Amino acid sequence: MKEKKNTESASQESFLHGNTISHALAAHLRAGKLLAGISPRFFTVMTLYAVVDALAPYAAVFFSAQILKELALLRRADVLWRWVTACVACTGAFAVLKSFLYQREETLFDDLYGRKEILFAKKMFSMDYADMDKQETHDLREQIRESENWSSWGMMRVPQVYEYGLKSITGIAGGIALTVSLFTSPIPASAGWLTALNSPLFIFLLAALMVVVSLLAGVCNVKSISYWSSASEDATFGNRLFGFFGFIGLKKDRGTDIRIYNQQNLVSAYWGKNRSFSGDGVMARLAMGPMGIYSGLGTCISVLITGSIYVFTCLKAWAGAFDVGSITQYVGAATAMTESIFNLTALLGILKTNAGYLDTTFQFLDIPNAMYQGSLTTEKRSDRQYDVEFRNVSFKYPGSELWALKDVSIRFRVGRRLAIVGENGSGKTTFIKLLCRLYDPQEGQILLNGIDIRKYNYRDYMNIFSVVFQDFQLLSQPLGSNVAGNASYDAAKVRRALTDAGFGDRLAAMPDGLNTQLYKDFTENGVEISGGEAQKIAIARALYKDAPFIILDEPTAALDPIAEAEIYGRFDEIAGDKTAIYISHRLSSCKFCDEIAVFDEGRIIQRGTHEELVAEEAGKYYELWNAQAQYYTE
DSSP, rough: OOHHHHHHHHHHHHHSSSSHHHHHHHHHHHHHHHHHHOOOHHHHHHHHHHHHHHHHHHHHHHHOOOOOOOOHHTTOOHHHHHHOOOOHHHHHHHHHHHHHHHHHHHHHHHHHHHTHHHHHHHHHHHHHHHHOOOOHHHHHHHHHHHHHHHOOSSSHHHHHHHHHHHHHHHHHHHHHHHHHHHHHOOOGGGGGGGGGOHHHHHHHHHHHHHHHHHHHHHHHHHHHHHHHTTTTTHHHHHHHHHHHSSSSSGGGGGHHHHHTTTHHHHHHHHHHOOOSSSTSSSHHHHTTHHHHHHHHHHHHHHHHHHHHHHHHHHHHTTSSOOOOOHHHHHHHHHHHHHHHHHHHHHHHHHHHHHHHHHHHHHHOOOOOOOOOOOOOOOOOOTTTTOEEEEEEEEEEOOOOOOOOEEEEEEOTTOOOOOEESSSSSHHHHHHHHHHHSSOOOSSEEEEEETGGGGGGGGHHHHHHHHOOOOOOOOOOOOOOHHTTTSOOOOOOHHHHHHTTTOOOOHHHTTGGGGGOBSSSSSSTBBOHHHHHHHHHHHHHHHHTTTOOOOESSTTTTOOOTHHHHHHHHHHHHHHHHSSEEEEEEEEEGTTTTTTTEEEEEEEEHHHHHHHHHHTOOOOHHHHHHHHHHHHOOO
């Protein structure tokens, strides 16, 4: 927890102090490229929508000015009708096009919102298992998700920045195009002192004032938006509490505990104490305090730009520089342009603040893969003659000072059955993770056919193992796809694997056979299966892969004694010429194995057959065996 707090504090520090405009622009450009790679059409549609939306007000302003000018001066009916027709056609076209593009943009945005998870999923798929297994990695991913949930900061703020930026720039350009004649139209000499408004120096001073006021409004907006970052830690934690306790009553697997132990009282306490988003929470106090003050001040300052242009326009019209229709054009265009300038300055604050959240996102996406992938091709042997040796292997988990394995040496005899036993925490599962090269040892070597496994192509090496871990997972997908790990598969081979795993009778009762959907996540016709049935499917999955090594970590923990006896009674035949390794707490299941390795505190302290080990009365195996045997003999 302390390390996580330090990570969040560092992120907050970067929010408040570390983001320059150039850094913020670079971060948003990178994020935009990633999102465009997921949905190329989205930014095309958004670009068209932003331009149309920004120009639509100016079209109405321009045509309204021409109609008023004609009404005030020449009053020609044919010309007036042409302007009215053009106004209706143009503004109508803008409205229809804007509505169409808006709906299309919203559809693609919703699609992008889900698809952006592909970036994180692919990163998790490709990440070294050692990094994927770290709690810090999951905390970082959760921090990114929670920032997005509570305020949409991060990747999905990038489209907003792009859209608002493009709208503002287009709006400013449109405003300049319609107001340039405001400054170039001369005041007649008969206007007296008002002719001073024709002076280039006056126009320069007015422009300078507008720039200074715009920058000042922008500073206020940036300051206001920066307070979002100062509330990030509190809001993220509040969102995490709400995400867990707010929906806990909907979780099926928690229903029994809640009722038996009245856990709703504990949940209610958290509901009452989580004040992050309440009327007196951190965000509310900021909104009513400095955030609101700076935001309001920025808005007030930006109004000065509009006011200055209004005064300037009225003075020039009073002096006779242009007609009443032009006044409508200049005032309307200036108002729209002022809004665009204000939005652009506000965008600078969003840009800088969001860069801090993007830094956290890229911190996750840029986690390097340190594990050497190897280049040697694993030999495809039809005789399955693979020889594996642990030679003085020692390993400790990242961040730990304790050795999970210490000086382990063992050699597997091909085609034999090896059982690994020992108390919890003795190193059994760690041994398997090293064998499968989910981790690399800090000391010693693991050899395949005499060659260090780190020299083999990582994917090739992984393909020689089929493993059923204790915490295996099945997908809410058809039964056949779960066994094959693919939407396309050999149906006959899947059925044989399920039958060999003891699932044959249940398969026969499945309503749609191999096409039966497991679980009800996606369809009400899904089939719920028991823990024991799930374990049989997991074993079938290992058999379907048909790898030379099959490894079962507590393979029968969820099976009843009859099903367990059935599995072990047939497994020697099922495994065939494969090398089989079993991790088990039930020592009775080890009796059929050719060799048993006893682990204790990260070391192999005994090896032999069941008969040999149980005869060593001073040994650990004898102690474990008798501790379990009493429950059977009594």
